Amino acid sequence: MDRMTHLSAGPSAGPPRSGGIDRRSLLRGAGGLGALGALGALAGCGAAARPADDIAFWHLLSGPDGVTMSELLDGYMATDGAATVTPTVLAWGSPYYTKLAMASAGGRAPDVAVMHAARIPGYAPGGLLDEWDLDLLGEFGVRQEDFPELIWDKMMVEGKLLDIALDSHPFVMYYNTEIAEAAGQLGTDGLLLPVSSPEEYREQLLALGAQAPSGFGLSWGYLGDGSNQWRMFCTYYTQLGGTIELPEGGTMQYQEELAIQAIEYILTLIDGEVGNSSHDGGTAISEFATGGSGAFYGGVWEIGSYRNEGVPFDMQVIPGVLGRPAAYADSHSFVLPHQSSPNEERRRNVHAMVAYILKNSIQWANAGHIPAYSPVVQDPAYADLVPQSHYADASDYLVYDPPAWFTGSGSDFHTYFGNDMQNVWARRAEPLEGWNAFVARINDLLAKPSPM
Template identity: 75%
Template sequence: MLSGCAGAAAGPSDEIDFWHLLSGPDGQIMGGMLDDYMATEGSVDVTQTVLAWGAPYYTKLAMASAGGRAPDLSIMHASRVPGYAPGGLLDPWDLDLLSEFGVTKEQFPELIWDKMTIDGTLTAIALDSHPFVLFYNTEIAEAAGLLGSDGLLVDTDTPEDFREMALQLGAHAPSGYGLSFGYLGDGSNQWRMFSTYYSQMGGTIELPVGGTMEYQEELVIETIEWILSLIDGEVGNPGHDGGTAISEFATGGSGAFYGGVWETASYKEQGLPFDVTMIPGVFGAPTAYADSHSFVLPHQDAVDEQRRRNVHAVVAHLLQHSITWAQAGHIPAYLPVVEDPSYADLVPQSHYADAVDHLVYDPQAWFTGSGSDFHTYFGNDMQNVWARRTKPLDGWNAFVARINDLLQKPSPM
């Protein structure tokens, strides 16, 4: 349901106004989960407001919170929360209420719980994690002799082995390409790829307020050169945007595809013979870029305690039934769901569940996170590097200069 920007304050306590940015399969599944909740005894009505993904959503949410017209509940990417919480736009969650409804700290991976907590306060509750992963065509992989006795893609733990595997996939793929990766015009996807391999190499990024971006230049260069080797016209197509890369893999044209777990539901609907694995840790641990859809409490000037209690109950229910959410490809953050035997029956979802131990979120700053200027600027300055029109450090240094300018500015929140 799409509605305007009216806040929840005018409604009765047994009606919850819920804003989110979930569309496509994600939106359909969330709608079904809410219907299931509202069919339970003692439930309250939940009205969804679905807004456009990215900057429009976060701008409207900030304006609603600042203007006293905030919804009762909303979803934010965990990477965006640090930019909102210090400005007083989000209220904290009540740990006692959550516990009363059966949700406790011990039921979340430590890495995710830490991301949910800002300055010691539980500011967000992750529904999931959605990492960057490697999809592969099982028929092509089998023809190339790359499936093990368990039917899964063989492990590779060095750059040389991974490249050779990709070349073998390409030799048996109609397009001739082993890997599909869409980067043109997509700063977020460019950043996901860079963040994944830079972190595998041990690279870190710090963004100190009022300072300058801190990073390891040698690892930056190595990461860029590695990514260029994967879109060299031999391993992968050097001129793909997101749509063409998805299409190439979806139609069985390529052997493998770099993408987010959210593509899982669409590929299943198309009947594609595929599986999914964590991106192999060819430079170290199999770390990968990730984010989490997280529930937050937009600030209310006058809190209706019964209404707030009902919101906690709604979120607890959604967490405890997030096996349904896993159908979209996301990894539930609520551990009892992932540890339940029924989750092991979900394929390919269970094949990359261990990614929760290797998530890499964006470096913390008011301008980072999904759909942020940080991703946009990275794409603006690095796209010509991937297209081989700009030297790696020229593109990187231009990006760093823009980030350093942002570090000198106060958060608009």
């Protein structure tokens, strides 16, 4: 059994400032005295002499994901010649990323860590991450062609292989199969009937709602949840062909007409007819979990809770009724926190550990995540996973946050979007008013030098 250390969450903060990575700048950026406590928590994990077959591994996976990762590590350590892995589990969110940055800057970096892929562009310019050795990965059977193109592109940052994706976890559509059948919306293959226009989709959702106890065809929670608001907006804005660029020192580049069109379309889905106009994340989940609604928009990680509730459901990519389908997503990725003098044998062991986990990531798929390692998804055993195999095509439509030091899962970017757009969804502000407020706030961030 592997050894495991748990560290509590520290203060929420941003990465260090430019001009050299040092503790002083990190502490200033992380909130002073609170960060000192975080550094104390890091003291036991880093530069102290350890054997090369002892891997220090930090991650932010808890609950079922944490259990699955522990099982995968046990499997790796049971193989011949495997190193010992000592995981350290930290709380998800900004505190985790702050501590990881401080560990790298302070010479206390773990040998390997998990980050969300969309967070990595904020770390790359500061030299906080080391490159993976593709040739060494190849010795363990992992190659570039083993990853979908969209995921591989996200793994390459500034021309360097800075992360190895374990998965993608997209924003998708769940639907109640019993309600869909009663509404005449299941095809002969047992899957939800395809739709190709906003009008067809509205009719389908209204048909689901007519058979649902709540009267709603769709559950989606937005109150107090900036990330869920952004996932929904990004899905439909991308379907329309919208793009966003965030040039440092410049201004946010976007297509205003498409942004407003996406916002106005989302409002038709929470109009009190198709969907409830005032759900938060918890009430939306509860409504679907109790069989109250016909469909639900959310992350693939809700699979376990819905199974536990016994609700009959299947899943698919959100229909591309405004254009090409889009699946807003992020990826859990392995990174090599910077070490000034890495032990070559230990680095080799880290590559072996990650290759083992990738090759056995069908276990990871049980939690709903789509394995990034394509041979697993292409294996006949994956086709037997339902509903996972029914939305595996999301890998062809992945959309990540636009790269910037302030974007990514759990970032201020999502928080600010929620702050400025919540009144729009509640119909207390006009779409352009909320959107312009968000853009102005992002432009303020772009005008500031990156903390990296």
